[in-house]
Amino acid sequence: MKPPISIKTYSSTANLPQNWNELAIDNIFLNKDYLAILEKSAPRNMFCHFIGLFKDNELVGIALSQFLDLNKMESFGERDKCVKTAVRNTVFKNFCSHILIIGNNMLTGQNAYSFSDKIDKTQGLQALKTASKKLEIIFKNKGLKVHITTFKDFPIEETTAFQQAGFQNYFQYSTQPNMVFNISNHWKSEQDYFDALSKKYRDQYKRARKKEEGVEKRKMHLEDIIKHEETIYDLYYHVAKNAHFNTFFLPKNHFRTFKEILKDKFLFYGYFLDEKLIGFNTLIKNGEVMDTYFLGYDESVQREKMLYLNMLYDMIAYSINKGFKKIIFARTALEIKSSVGAKPMEMYGYAQHTNPFADLVFEKAFSYLEPTVSWKERNPFK
Known part of the structure; x- marks a missing residue:
């Protein structure tokens, strides 16, 4: 039987484990310096937490989470002014305004987590799912109900690990490519x-x-x-x-x-x-x-x-x-x-609405609300 993974969440880089950067060696966007930038100059509607996963008191995984409060947004984008956009904005304000992201909404690509070779990816993802539930409680205690939890942006080869980690109840989506x-x-x-x-x-x-x-x-x-x-x-x-x-x-x-x-x-x-x-x-x-x-x-x-x-x-x-x-x-x-x-x-994500009834229509609503962009791929080389 695999030893259990313990989880700690941090809201300040000053409190991160000393050896945090050893797990961020392959990705600057999980490094303490970058996380300090988020701490000092994140968007005003974003709250960041840093997640540490421990096995036998040893740090074996690190991750970033961002909570977005869309109620603090003046505009969701002004390029497309149409009925669909107006409906989208109303839906987001009322039913999807509090989004918990495991990953980085300011970047494209897998900047969500890094695991050591002491745990397998499935085990790490299961722990991050548990961490997301803990974060929901943290925000609930602050009077902020999480509407949607999402894990973003993963290449196709990572999706198998998500299935093995029990994400079948999450809606798998793909937005614009990287x-x-x-x-x-x-x-x-x-x-x-x-x-x-x-x-x-x-x-x-x-x-x-x-x-x-x-x-x-x-x-x-x-x-x-x-x-x-x-x-x-x-x-x-x-x-x-x-x-x-x-x-x-x-x-x-x-x-x-x-x-x-x-x-x-x-x-x-x-x-x-x-x-x-x-x-x-x-x-x-x-x-x-x-x-x-x-x-x-x-x-x-x-x-x-x-x-x-x-x-x-x-x-x-x-x-x-x-x-x-x-x-x-x-x-x-x-x-x-x-x-x-x-x-x-192509990049993939997993999302789930915290309201079971809303979750039933979430997939259809997401497909409708996600802006579609038509474009033609070019090949400029000989």
Whole structure:
């Protein structure tokens, strides 16, 4: 018989076990430093807990949970104004406004947990299911009833472990794919990437690069981020509020906090036109993987200068030059990311409504409410 797993939840990184980072060695997004960023600058409608799993008093698993209170959201996204959107917003406010996530709602990919080889994945997932129930009680004691508990974002090969861990009563869902750019071993420079493109996409590259003439790209340091904080937030907020669907908005100090804590592992690039900041993008070094993070731009300049496409090319060029193996381009803007060479990777999640009656219709409601995005996959390479 397997020894039982004990569970501890923490609301402060100061209280985490000393050897926490030993289990986060393969994923910066479970590392104490990153968790400290969440602690200091999470969205105002998000509460984070950090979960430790113990076997014989030894730390054998770590996980992140986020509680979202959608009642604190002014807007869920302003791009789609229609009856369906209005219905969706009403349903979310009244029946789905308190969401408990095992995972990270601010990123795409498996950033939920890490287990040591002292426990198998099934055992770890069973313990996390128990941990989610404990967290429901914690929030209930604060007067916050959890409506939905969800475990997100897992590749297809992880779904078997969830079934074995007893998640059959949860609704398995798949939303927009994670766009992943794999860097060829043969590429050593941006020119190698360009040479691998077919003529149509080499022409696209040349057209975009020509359009951005006059735009200056600058690597921004902490003092620069602080100096331009108001403009940075305005550029970010413009892009965020025009997304299909939003469950949070970053606080103004988020990028400053990131740079303060992660230092050179967090890259911030500003794009200037006539000395005015017109856009920015951010990258996070995660071992051999480069994760793209939030960006922002001035819409009036973006189209004319093909700013977003040029940002994608810049991220690719930097990642090739620095020897990264892949880039996580995440969700949104699927077709344009596909046009530069990113491939879709289906991600799966598990969700359950805490009300048994609501849970019966949850699957149908989710399918109706989840924004659908039609796009065409591209293959830009020869």
